[in-house]
Amino acid sequence: MRNPVPLLHDFLHxxxxxxxxxxxxxxxxxxxxxxxxxxxxxxxxHALAARGVSRGDRVVIFAENTVETVVAFWAVLAxxxxxxxxxxxxxxxxxxYLLNDCRAVALIADGHxxxxxxxxxxxxxxxxxxxxxxxxxxxxxxxxxGVVAWADALAGEPVHLPPPRRCLEVDLAxxxxxxxxxxxxxxxxxxxxNMLTAAxxxxxxxxxxxxxxILGVLPLAFDYGLYQVIMACAVGARLVLERGFxxxxxxxxxxxxxxxxxxxxxxxxxxxxAELDHAGAYDFSSIRYVTNxxxxxxxxHIRVLREIFPNARIFSMYGLTECKRCTYLPPEDLDRKPxxxxxxxxxxxxxxxxxxxxxxxxxxxxxxxxxGATVMKGYWEKPEATARKLRPGPIPGELVLYTGxxxxxxxxxxxxxxxxxxxxxxxxxxxxxPREVEDAIHAIAGVKECIVVGVDDPLLGQAVKAFVVPAAxxxxxxxEIILACQRRLSxxxxxxxxxxxxxxxxxxxxxxxxxxxKPA
Amino acid sequence: MSSIHAxxxxxxxTNFYVPPExxxxxxxxxxxxxxxxxxxxxxxxxxxxxxxxxxxxxxxMLPANLDSVASLVAxxxxxxx
Numbered sequence: 001m002r003n004p005v006p007l008l009h010d011f012l013h014x015x016x017x018x019x020x021x022x023x024x025x026x027x028x029x030x031x032x033x034x035x036x037x038x039x040x041x042x043x044x045x046h047a048l049a050a051r052g053v054s055r056g057d058r059v060v061i062f063a064e065n066t067v068e069t070v071v072a073f074w075a076v077l078a079x080x081x082x083x084x085x086x087x088x089x090x091x092x093x094x095x096x097y098l099l100n101d102c103r104a105v106a107l108i109a110d111g112h113x114x115x116x117x118x119x120x121x122x123x124x125x126x127x128x129x130x131x132x133x134x135x136x137x138x139x140x141x142x143x144x145x146g147v148v149a150w151a152d153a154l155a156g157e158p159v160h161l162p163p164p165r166r167c168l169e170v171d172l173a174x175x176x177x178x179x180x181x182x183x184x185x186x187x188x189x190x191x192x193x194n195m196l197t198a199a200x201x202x203x204x205x206x207x208x209x210x211x212x213x214i215l216g217v218l219p220l221a222f223d224y225g226l227y228q229v230i231m232a233c234a235v236g237a238r239l240v241l242e243r244g245f246x247x248x249x250x251x252x253x254x255x256x257x258x259x260x261x262x263x264x265x266x267x268x269x270x271x272x273x274a275e276l277d278h279a280g281a282y283d284f285s286s287i288r289y290v291t292n293x294x295x296x297x298x299x300x301h302i303r304v305l306r307e308i309f310p311n312a313r314i315f316s317m318y319g320l321t322e323c324k325r326c327t328y329l330p331p332e333d334l335d336r337k338p339x340x341x342x343x344x345x346x347x348x349x350x351x352x353x354x355x356x357x358x359x360x361x362x363x364x365x366x367x368x369x370x371x372g373a374t375v376m377k378g379y380w381e382k383p384e385a386t387a388r389k390l391r392p393g394p395i396p397g398e399l400v401l402y403t404g405x406x407x408x409x410x411x412x413x414x415x416x417x418x419x420x421x422x423x424x425x426x427x428x429x430x431x432x433x434p435r436e437v438e439d440a441i442h443a444i445a446g447v448k449e450c451i452v453v454g455v456d457d458p459l460l461g462q463a464v465k466a467f468v469v470p471a472a473x474x475x476x477x478x479x480e481i482i483l484a485c486q487r488r489l490s491x492x493x494x495x496x497x498x499x500x501x502x503x504x505x506x507x508x509x510x511x512x513x514x515x516x517x518k519p520a
Numbered sequence: 521m522s523s524i525h526a527x528x529x530x531x532x533x534t535n536f537y538v539p540p541e542x543x544x545x546x547x548x549x550x551x552x553x554x555x556x557x558x559x560x561x562x563x564x565x566x567x568x569x570x571x572x573x574x575x576x577x578x579x580x581m582l583p584a585n586l587d588s589v590a591s592l593v594a595x596x597x598x599x600x601x
Contacts, residue, residue: 089554112552115542246551246561249581272562276578428557459562479534486537491557 007165007192008173009077011199011234012038019210019236026258027067027241034236037071043157044075044131048106050157051129051146055080055166058102058175062086062095062117063110065220065241068133068150070229072108073220077173078162081106084175084187087221089490092119094185099124102175102187102380106146111136118144169193175380176223178321179424179433187380188321197373198324199230201346205328206262206289206315212237213286214262215255217245217269218429223321224293228264237262245269252282259286263309266294266429267301271459274304284309291315293325294429294461299338316341318417322389323374323401326350327415340414348372350415352407365408365418370401425454427462430492437495440488441466441481446474449504451515452495465497467515469504476500524572528592531567536560546590551583561586568592574599 003010012034015024020035053059059076061083063069069085076083086098088110095117099107103126109117111134121127121144129146131153141147167173173195175187208214214232216239218225232239240258242251255263265273270292273279287309297305297316305314314334318341319325327350329342344350351359352366360366371393378386393400406418425432434452441450449469454462466485470476478498485494501515522530525546536555538544550556556564564586565576574596585595 089557113554115539116554243551244557246557247581247583247586249579250583278578483537487539491537491554491560 005169006196007077007167007169008195008199008230009041009074009162011230012041012074012078013162015233015236022236023238024233025067025070025239025241026254027065027070030067032067034233037067037074039159040071040154041074041078042162043154043159044071045078045162046157047131047148047153048075048079048081048129049163051106053079053081053106053129056172057081057106058084058104059106059108060084060086060099060102060104061108062088062090062113063108063133064088065216065225065243066110066133067241068108068110069220070239070241072131073226073229074233076108080163080166080171082172082175084177085221085226086177087219087490088113089492090116091488091490092116093488094490095120096123098177098185098187099127101185105129106131108133110134114140121145167192169196172377176221176226176321179431179436186382186385189377189380190324191377194324194374194376195230197347199227199234201348201374202227202325202328203231203234204346205330206231206291208232208235208237208262210236212261212288213258214239215251215260215264216241217251218264218266219244222429223324224264224266227324245272248272248276252276252279255284255287256282261286261288262291263287263289263312264291267292267297267461268429268459270297270301270305273308274301275459279308282308285311287312289313289315289331291317293317293319294426297338302334302338318342318415320403320405322376322403323348323370323372325374326368326370326403329414333414337410337414339416340410341417343414345374348374352409353402360409362409362411362413365406367421368403368405368407368415370403371398375399375401423453425452425462425464427454427457427460427464428492429461430490432464432493437464437466437485437489437493440485440493441468443488444476444481444484446471446476447481448472448474451504455497457496460496463496464493465499466495467499467501467504469501524596525589525593527571528589528596531564531571532589535563535567544589546593547588549583549587550589551587564592568596572596572600 002014016034016038022034023031024034025032059081061072106129108131111132114136130144133150169192173192174190177185177187214228216228220226290312313331316329318327325345327342349371351369354360354366390399404421408416437452438450448471452466455465457463481498
């Protein structure tokens with residue numbers, strides 16, 4: 001019996017009831033049915049509840065794209081708690097920050113990431129439970145609170161029903177951490193209503209259906225990747241989960257083997273595809289849609305995508321974690337407006353404002369404002385940052401999202417992305433806050449000044465470049481700066497280029513500014 | 521000229537982050553260790569091609585060939601045989 005007032009995880013319960021034996025997930029050579037996912041999710045939800053996880057508590061998942069991560073996502077929701085999936089590339093310091101920022105009471109983590117999470121968990125006083133998947137050395141985890149292996153946690157717990165439901169649609173379902181110009185990750189708070197609205201809207205224009213087979217090669221810590229799980233489950237489609245695109249040939253073989261119909265990707269991923277000599281040799285006739293977001297699809301990639309996926313409709317899209325998605329370009333408009341990111345998704349409204357807040361007309365560049373039920377509730381415990389983004393809308397008491405992105409609209413109301421108002425670098429499909437990288441470089445002995453920028457890169461989108469000024473008497477080599485960054489930062493944040501300078505140029509007011517490009 | 525093994529190890533440990541207190545075993549998965557990611561794999565391939573004069577075909581970009589020091593060494597030896 002479908003719940004008449006559904007929460008996000010009712011997608012799982014409803015579909016498991018309707019299609020219990022359908023293979024929901026293909027991952028690491030395992031085929032898992034909807035019934036199996038629901039049973040495991042129910043058991044884990046009970047296990048979390050038994051360990052004190054209550055409504056509204058935060059639970060962090062620190063793991064790769066695995067069956068367990070998917071199960072854990074649904075389980076945390078079924079326990080009435082708030083789920084936050086953190087990238088497995090996250091280093092210890094940042095993980096410590098995240099665990100403490102949201103005061104997570106439970107951590108579900110991959111055993112092979114122990115070297116990262118052991119230290120972080122030890123420094124998170126609110127943590128009471130650590131559920132570990134895969135293989136691990138128990139001695140390593142000694143001293144951590146409530147350590148339990150996945151199988152042991154689930155054993156003996158009820159599988160047929162989740163714990164009693166306490167959440168409302170307006171309760172938080174997830175916190176998705178995102179970078180900002182200050183460098184401190186901010187937790188985007190999303191309610192069940194936010195996520196149900198977003199999933200329903202996106203499904204409506206993609207027309208995803210039960211017979212779809214969706215490729216999940218994007219990180220589940222990223223909302224774009226996570227929603228493939230949510231949307232597949234909503235319609236009873238199958239998700240083929242891959243760890244990433246590190247080994248493209250393997251992913252391409254899986255696409256053919258599983259007859260994948262939907263390929264959500266990113267420009268960096270499509271760039272890799274474009275460079276493979278034999279991408280054209282695979283039979284990708286099964287792919288009926290390809291989607292792109294995170295950065296604009298270069299026109300040359302559109303051509304390559306058409307060649308590799310001859311039967312696919314190509315969706316160029318744009319959004320931010322703060323509202324999941326803003327726009328999509330209907331595939332039939334791709335040829336005549338290839339650089340547009342399209343029109344507002346169903347159930348969303350958008351407009352542009354100038355510097356004094358006035359609504360702008362076609363052709364004018366201004367800040368994009370988003371209105372609709374996809375808009376986040378705010379940043380977790382960051383009221384000032386939240387106040388900058390959420391401001392009063394047309395109806396008294398409502399809040400709309402000031403995106404911080406500069407865009408323009410054409411005469412037909414199609415949106416074009418112009419640039420970010422802050423200076424976030426988009427590299428490898430990930431956001432890099434220059435300040436976070438600068439902080440890491442400043443921690444190196446002998447660094448006097450540095451400034452970090454994005455430079456155009458055909459493969460990465462933008463590459464991270466650091467200009468560094470050594471302190472008097474110090475000598476620094478680019479190599480050692482890069483190594484020090486590798487130690488402190490996630491891999492995609494590490495500068496690809498480091499230039500050592502005698503000084504950084506400054507503006508009239510004394511602010512350091514970006515050095516001009518060297519003459520060729 | 522040092523062995524294939526030595527040259528591969530040197531490349532991995534100087535171009536990617538391997539914490540000194542956790543040395544990388546030859547059999548360990550580079551992906552699991554978080555030593556490399558997807559663009560890292562492309563750098564490894566560029567290294568193999570320039571250092572050892574082999575050509576890596578698209579269909580050879582598989583974990584079995586590339587995901588550990590031992591696999592990389594075996595892969596290079598096979599290609600040069």
